[in-house]
Amino acid sequence: MSAPQAVRDAKPATKQAPGLAAKVLIRAENVAKIYTMGEQTVRALDGVTFEIAEGDFVAIMGTSGSGKSTMMNLIGALDVPTTGTLLIDGRDISKMDADDLAEMRNRSIGFVFQQFNLLARTPALRQVMLPMLYAHPRPVDPEGRARQRLSQVGLGDRLDHHPRQLSGGQQQRVAIARALVNDPKILLADEPTGALDSKTSEEIMGLFSKLNEEGLTVILVTHEADIADYAHRRVTFRDGKIIDDVRQEKRATKHAAAGGAS
Amino acid sequence: MSLWDSLGVAWTALRSNLLRSILTTLGIIIGVASVIVLVAVGSGARSEVEKQIASLGSNMLVIFSGSSRVMGRSAGAGTDRPLSEADMTAIREKVAGVAAISGQLNGSGPVVFGNNNWTTTLSGVHADFLSVRDWPVVSGRDFIQQDIRGTAKVAIIGQTVVKQLFQGSDAVGSTIRVKNTPFLVIGVLAIKGPSSFGRDQDDLVLLPMTTARNQILGKSTLTTDQAGQIYIKFDPATDLKDAQEEIEAVMRARRKIQPGAEDDFNVRNLAEFMKARTEVLSTMTYLLAATSITSLIVGGIGIMNIMLVSVTERTREIGLRMAVGGRRRDIMRQFLVEAITLCLIGGLIGTALGVGAASAVASAAQWPVLISPGVILIALAAAGITGVFFGFFPARRAAGLNPIEALRSE
Numbered sequence: 202m203s204a205p206q207a208v209r210d211a212k213p214a215t216k217q218a219p220g221l222a223a224k225v226l227i228r229a230e231n232v233a234k235i236y237t238m239g240e241q242t243v244r245a246l247d248g249v250t251f252e253i254a255e256g257d258f259v260a261i262m263g264t265s266g267s268g269k270s271t272m273m274n275l276i277g278a279l280d281v282p283t284t285g286t287l288l289i290d291g292r293d294i295s296k297m298d299a300d301d302l303a304e305m306r307n308r309s310i311g312f313v314f315q316q317f318n319l320l321a322r323t324p325a326l327r328q329v330m331l332p333m334l335y336a337h338p339r340p341v342d343p344e345g346r347a348r349q350r351l352s353q354v355g356l357g358d359r360l361d362h363h364p365r366q367l368s369g370g371q372q373q374r375v376a377i378a379r380a381l382v383n384d385p386k387i388l389l390a391d392e393p394t395g396a397l398d399s400k401t402s403e404e405i406m407g408l409f410s411k412l413n414e415e416g417l418t419v420i421l422v423t424h425e426a427d428i429a430d431y432a433h434r435r436v437t438f439r440d441g442k443i444i445d446d447v448r449q450e451k452r453a454t455k456h457a458a459a460g461g462a463s
Numbered sequence: 464m465s466l467w468d469s470l471g472v473a474w475t476a477l478r479s480n481l482l483r484s485i486l487t488t489l490g491i492i493i494g495v496a497s498v499i500v501l502v503a504v505g506s507g508a509r510s511e512v513e514k515q516i517a518s519l520g521s522n523m524l525v526i527f528s529g530s531s532r533v534m535g536r537s538a539g540a541g542t543d544r545p546l547s548e549a550d551m552t553a554i555r556e557k558v559a560g561v562a563a564i565s566g567q568l569n570g571s572g573p574v575v576f577g578n579n580n581w582t583t584t585l586s587g588v589h590a591d592f593l594s595v596r597d598w599p600v601v602s603g604r605d606f607i608q609q610d611i612r613g614t615a616k617v618a619i620i621g622q623t624v625v626k627q628l629f630q631g632s633d634a635v636g637s638t639i640r641v642k643n644t645p646f647l648v649i650g651v652l653a654i655k656g657p658s659s660f661g662r663d664q665d666d667l668v669l670l671p672m673t674t675a676r677n678q679i680l681g682k683s684t685l686t687t688d689q690a691g692q693i694y695i696k697f698d699p700a701t702d703l704k705d706a707q708e709e710i711e712a713v714m715r716a717r718r719k720i721q722p723g724a725e726d727d728f729n730v731r732n733l734a735e736f737m738k739a740r741t742e743v744l745s746t747m748t749y750l751l752a753a754t755s756i757t758s759l760i761v762g763g764i765g766i767m768n769i770m771l772v773s774v775t776e777r778t779r780e781i782g783l784r785m786a787v788g789g790r791r792r793d794i795m796r797q798f799l800v801e802a803i804t805l806c807l808i809g810g811l812i813g814t815a816l817g818v819g820a821a822s823a824v825a826s827a828a829q830w831p832v833l834i835s836p837g838v839i840l841i842a843l844a845a846a847g848i849t850g851v852f853f854g855f856f857p858a859r860r861a862a863g864l865n866p867i868e869a870l871r872s873e
Binding site for chain 2: 300
């Protein structure tokens with residue numbers, strides 16, 4: 202099949218798989234995030250080093266308080282590390298100001314949230330157009346692009362539907378279309394199936410697998426093992442450190458086609 | 464994010480809370496409407512007063528007989544010594560800066576032309592009367608000295624009389640009968656409109672002082688050189704306060720009023736009188752302006768309050784906008800535009816209400832009301848500034864949110 206397939210085949214054995222053909226998309230070097238609450242300091246991340254290659258499908262796991270959410274916030278350029286360097290697509294976010302971070306999020310990262318985070322009383326098409334409002338320069342045909350992304354996630358016939366008129370799975374698909382609309386480098390999903398039933402969860406995960414096969418880097422933050430099974434690599438956090446980092450190849454192929462309609 | 468996009472987002476947000484938006488803007492609506500009404504009515508009233516001041520004549524003093532203590536002396540009016548032409552001569556000789564002087568002796572009676580008759584004010588005046596009062600003649604001519612000296616039977620008539628006797632056609636050259644004596648109409652006065660006390664200043668017939676005193680108003684009580692009220696016009700450079708004191712001194716001496724005793728005459732500057740009225744009017748305007756500014760401020764606080772609520776309610780939305788690339792300034796602008804839009808919509812509604820109310824006042828009270836586009840612009844600008852001022856704090860709060868916490872909020 203295509204290049205992503207080859208990338209996947211090339212990797213299973215190695216742990217920190219970057220090597221070979223794939224370009225390193227995210228590189229964390231000794232990243233720490235320390236919160237100070239009164240006299241107490243909390244080391245949410247305590248010297249984390251790892252790399253994620255372009256085209257990979259990574260599940261970040263860990264219990265509450267393990268540091269996985271903090272890691273996600275950093276990878277999502279929502280926050281900057283206290284110490285260490287974090288390169289995303291070749292740029293060090295630890296040296297960025299708020300505007301640069303916003304631009305990075307706009308251009309390189311697509312967010313998918315547990316609670317979908319759609320705007321109330323806004324049709325699907327407008328939801329998907331939202332990130333393009335903040336893009337510089339503005340895309341040429343924002344509406345056409347949004348329409349195309351909605352078809353891509355199988356909602357080509359729901360352009361005018363408001364969140365209330367859509368099922369949970371459909372809402373999450375709108376959110377995924379929104380995440381894709383600016384052609385990001387990374388799709389960053391935070392418990393994307395946490396609010397969905399198991400059948401819908403499978404469909405959504407199938408969609409992620411399909412997008413990953415098409416070449417998109419997908420990072421999944423979850424505490425559910427069977428959701429993490431869809432990924433090719435599983436990184437587990439505990440107490441602000443990576444305690445496990447394994448390659449896996451289980452369910453991905455089986456559900457790859459279950460996703461969108463396009 | 465373009466301004467146009469911000470407007471679209473603001474509009475959607477405001478529409479989704481329509482009732483709340485409308486209630487919030489009430490303060491602004493009332494504020495703007497009252498600004499427009501008060502300025503329209505106020506400037507109308509002022510222009511009216513200014514017209515009246517102009518019709519009174521500038522640089523002019525007037526002397527009445529009688530005391531300024533009207534209440535205390537009214538019973539003794541008949542005992543007051545009338546003003547005379549000798550007084551006029553003395554003033555002309557002894558007071559500096561007198562440009563022109565004229566008496567005005569008033570009475571009333573019927574005037575007749577053809578089948579029409581009309582009872583009006585009959586005033587005997589000297590030749591300089593019209594120039595003292597700054598009353599122009601629109602057709603015909605002014606009095607000349609010969610008219611007075613020769614007790615000519617000539618008349619200058621006001622517009623109301625023209626309307627009543629001549630149905631508005633040109634009266635000059637016609638002969639009217641004043642108390643059965645024929646008079647030739649030599650001039651017609653320009654329209655002056657009602658006085659500040661509502662008296663029709665156009666309803667009068669002016670006659671030469673001599674003719675009026677001897678043949679028309681002739682009563683046994685009139686002395687041979689009685690002059691009625693004396694109007695004095697001064698050179699533009701003259702200080703009217705000094706002139707007034709000089710006149711009072713001359714008159715007291717002529718009337719042998721003891722030092723310390725009260726004047727039995729009265730010197731007034733009518734324009735000053737009217738100016739005082741203008742000042743009262745300005746004071747009222749300021750008070751009303753303060754009221755409307757207060758209501759704009761109260762309205763603005765309402766806007767600020769609701770914007771703060773809105774920021775809290777939409778914290779997640781703000782977090783999302785930040786996550787998909789909205790910069791702080793984009794968020795700031797969005798909420799500022801929302802507040803300003805809210806205020807401007809209130810401003811527009813207020814303008815419509817204000818213009819409507821002012822027009823209603825105008826037609827109900829026959830009061831001149833001036834609605835200038837400038838006032839509307841100022842009112843809208845005030846609404847917009849209110850939006851900027853009171854929208855700033857909520858907008859800054861929105862822009863200052865931490866995206867991670869905002870996304871996590873309920």
